[in-house]
Amino acid sequence: xxxxxxxxxxxxxxxxxxxxxxxxxxxxxxxxxxxxxxxxxxxxxxxxxxxxxxxxxxxxxxxxxxxxxxxxxxxxxxxxxxxxxxxxxxxxxxxxxxxxxxxxxxxxxxxxxx
Amino acid sequence: xxxxxxxxxxxxxxxxxxxxxxxxxxxxxxxxxxxxxxxxxxxxxxxxxxxxxxxxxxxxxxxxxxxxxxxxxxxxxxxxxxxxxxxxxxxxxxxxxxxxxxxxxxxxxxxxxxx
Numbered sequence: 001x002x003x004x005x006x007x008x009x010x011x012x013x014x015x016x017x018x019x020x021x022x023x024x025x026x027x028x029x030x031x032x033x034x035x036x037x038x039x040x041x042x043x044x045x046x047x048x049x050x051x052x053x054x055x056x057x058x059x060x061x062x063x064x065x066x067x068x069x070x071x072x073x074x075x076x077x078x079x080x081x082x083x084x085x086x087x088x089x090x091x092x093x094x095x096x097x098x099x100x101x102x103x104x105x106x107x108x109x110x111x112x113x114x
Numbered sequence: 115x116x117x118x119x120x121x122x123x124x125x126x127x128x129x130x131x132x133x134x135x136x137x138x139x140x141x142x143x144x145x146x147x148x149x150x151x152x153x154x155x156x157x158x159x160x161x162x163x164x165x166x167x168x169x170x171x172x173x174x175x176x177x178x179x180x181x182x183x184x185x186x187x188x189x190x191x192x193x194x195x196x197x198x199x200x201x202x203x204x205x206x207x208x209x210x211x212x213x214x215x216x217x218x219x220x221x222x223x224x225x226x227x228x229x
Contacts, residue, residue: 004157009149033216041122042203042219043158059115090157103148103217105157 002026004106006091012112014080021076021109023091031096032074033058033103036067036087043090049074068086081113115143120220121197127194129229137204137220138186144206147180147187148217152201161202192217194227201225 007022025032030051035043045058049068063085065077074093078085088110094103117140127133141146145166150158164171164178164187171178175194180187191198201224205217 040221042118042221043119043217044219045216048216059218092157102160102163105150105159107157108155 004091004093004104006089006109007107008109009107010110012114013078014114015081015083017081018077018079019081019111021089021111023074023076023106025033025070025074025091025093026072027093027095027103027104028071029093029095029104030071031094032068033092033094034064034074034076035090035092035105036060037090037108038087041112046076046089078111080113083113084109086113087111116144116206116208118204120223122202122223123221124224124226126226126228127196129196129227131194132187132196133191133194133225133227135189135204135223135225136186136200137188137206138184139206140159140185141206141208141219142182142185142213143208146207148180148205148221149176149178149189150203150205152203152222154200156222158203191225194225196227196229198225199225 004025033048034046051087052071055066067075091106098099120137148163151161152158177190201222204220207217
């Protein structure tokens, strides 16, 4: 009963380095999302996907790229990390559509950019 | 786009008392309003949700009310217990395939239950 799994859980990057956060879900959900959480700002949507092979921009997409090559995986990439990207990142998934709105979150990935 | 405001930012109650957290939203097209609980070091977990065709929903000690005219919704926790201490987030979205169910979150409320 894994649900939504994120790796890595913790990472420290130097400014300018690149990295990829991996998200996997085993619930056969069509929709997947990447959020970032910053103190006092709640969770903000970075990018999302409504199905395999599709991606779309959310509220704060700049500096990030995503890919959804397989239905169960959603990757978040930072091409050139900046200190402003220090945050906690949450992947989520949902069945989606009009009747299946519940969004399930992973445990989070803590990223520090120095 | 949608904007969700949440109050208060922190709330301290005595064990056994009730706690109320309020949210307002801006987009009249929003039709789904979930509440999430986040414990330290964990991801948010859905605790209750309400859809726009319902005015109130209860689940044991937790209830949510929705006033679509005023565009606000509230979380009510009765008989609070120390394990209710956490950060609570409200959210709003317009569900539908083209929207991908994009949730817009409030800033969160830190609830402390004192025993």
